[in-house]
Amino acid sequence: MNFTLTDEQNLLRASLGQFLQHRYGFAERTAASRGETGYRAEIWSALANELGVLGMTIPEANGGLGGGAVEQMILMEEAGRALLLEPVSETLFQAGWLLEQAGGALAEQLLPQIAGGALKLAVALGEPDMRYDLADISTRAVRAGTGWRLDGVKAMVMAAPWADRLIVPARTSGQAGDADGLSLFVVDPAAAGVKLHPYPTIDGRRAADIELAGVTLPVEAQVGPVGGALALLEEVRDRAIAAQAAEAAGLLDKLLADTVEYTKQRQQFGQPISSFQVLQHRMVDMYMQVEMVRSAAVLAALKLDGDPAERAKAASAAKVTVANACRFIGQNAVQLHGGMGMTDELPIGHYFKRATLIESEHGTADWHLARHAALSAV
Incomplete structure (x- = not known):
């Protein structure tokens, strides 16, 4: 099997590598990790607007470049070599991918913002009482009027302190452990009832535990199949x-x-x-x-x-x-x-x-x- 990169993929690797080598020095990275925000906003903007990499795997119809798994691999290898703080994987390859698969009007609105560097996201998977079986998610979402109400706790959500939106899996039916009943919700971390407990991680990045107490959401905040998100x-x-x-x-x-x-x-x-x-x-x-x-x-x-x-x-x-x-x-x-x-x-x-x-x-x-x-x- 031939694993040779195309000319375009080699150019992506070279361009990103050179950018990080010249613009992402160790001293600047260390200072940013210890600063108030924990990342460099100018680097995030440059990744989007100078290199276009934040739209690399977003469909062209949504303002991206339509790349795939190989482009993801190239981006992340160079990110690892530079010890990148900025939440590329959390925003683009996790939350962004979920939005793309979910589809709908909200996804159509948010995906171009990711590609343009205007939006950072995180996926709130972990919970205090679960290990690694995702069917054990117990955060609850119930219908409230014309929308939804969320209640639950999420644990160690990587990049949550930086996120402009959270993708929150919650149970709309069944009990923890059931394969059916999980749905996805787009939550503004500044919304009433959302409380973040942020902290630095040992690698200089940021994470947060999240309390969701009676968070009211419009009906369009639910994305993807109702009860079929596992x-x-x-x-x-x-x-x-x-x-x-x-x-x-x-x-x-x-x-x-x-x-x-x-x-x-x-x-x-x-x-x-x-x-x-x-x-x-x-x-x-x-x-x-x-x-x-x-x-x-x-x-x-x-x-x-x-x-x-x-x-x-x-x-x-x-x-x-x-x-x-x-x-x-x-x-x-x-x-x-x-x-x-x-x-x-x-x-x-x-x-x-x-x-x-x-x-x-x-x-x-x-x-x-x-x-x-x-x-x-x-």
Whole structure:
């Protein structure tokens, strides 16, 4: 099978890589992560208006460029290499994709705003009393007059403090654990009854727990099939995993490159430690892990638009591969840097923290291993 990128895809990779290299320095990124907003608004605007990447996978009819899974993979790999703070995956490949699939007047209104950089979104999946089975969502939506009323709590919603709109799955019928009964709602985080509890995450980004207490919504805030959103939620998680696998490929490649360069400079016994054979073997093992992640990311991306069972297996396989590699490469990169690897002065510590969060986001390796086994047994 030929995995060669087209000329347009190579140009996308080169343009985005050069932009981030020259406009997204480590010092500026660190300052932004510790600032009040936690991201750089000028970078978000530039991604939309100078590079056009925020419309890359949005249909042309909605103001986008109509790209697909390969373009998603390219964007996220470069985002990982630059340790991008801005919520590209949450806005474009998760919430934006859900809106596109849901369709309707509200989606038609919001998708062009995403492409133009005027809108940031987040998907509020997690809840305090659930693990990784999305059928366990218990947030409740009931009819109230001509609209809806939402009640519930969402936990650790990544990028929620930045979001202009939240995509909130809620149960319109049935009980937690039922496959049927889940619906999608577009919620303004500034609406009455919505309370965000924001906090920084270990990787310098932002998340929030969200209370929904009697939130009233117009009827048009419900998007997609009423009671039939579980399949969409499971697919969007697979798409988030595929995007994160590509991000991990860029991030871990950068971790490896910085580690190799450091071992060429650090002297011990009068010679660089890169000349020690045991450390050379260690770095070869790290390189092999990077290549395994890159291969898993390619497979996950190419399976996104195919058979649902094959998509799910590829996503879970990618998640297991990424989780193992993040731990192995991250720990060895820090160890080979010595005490410097644990400081905030070098990029290495920041990349390690992002790798640590990626390891468990969207489900643990053990859970996805069991999921893959169950899917393979069918």
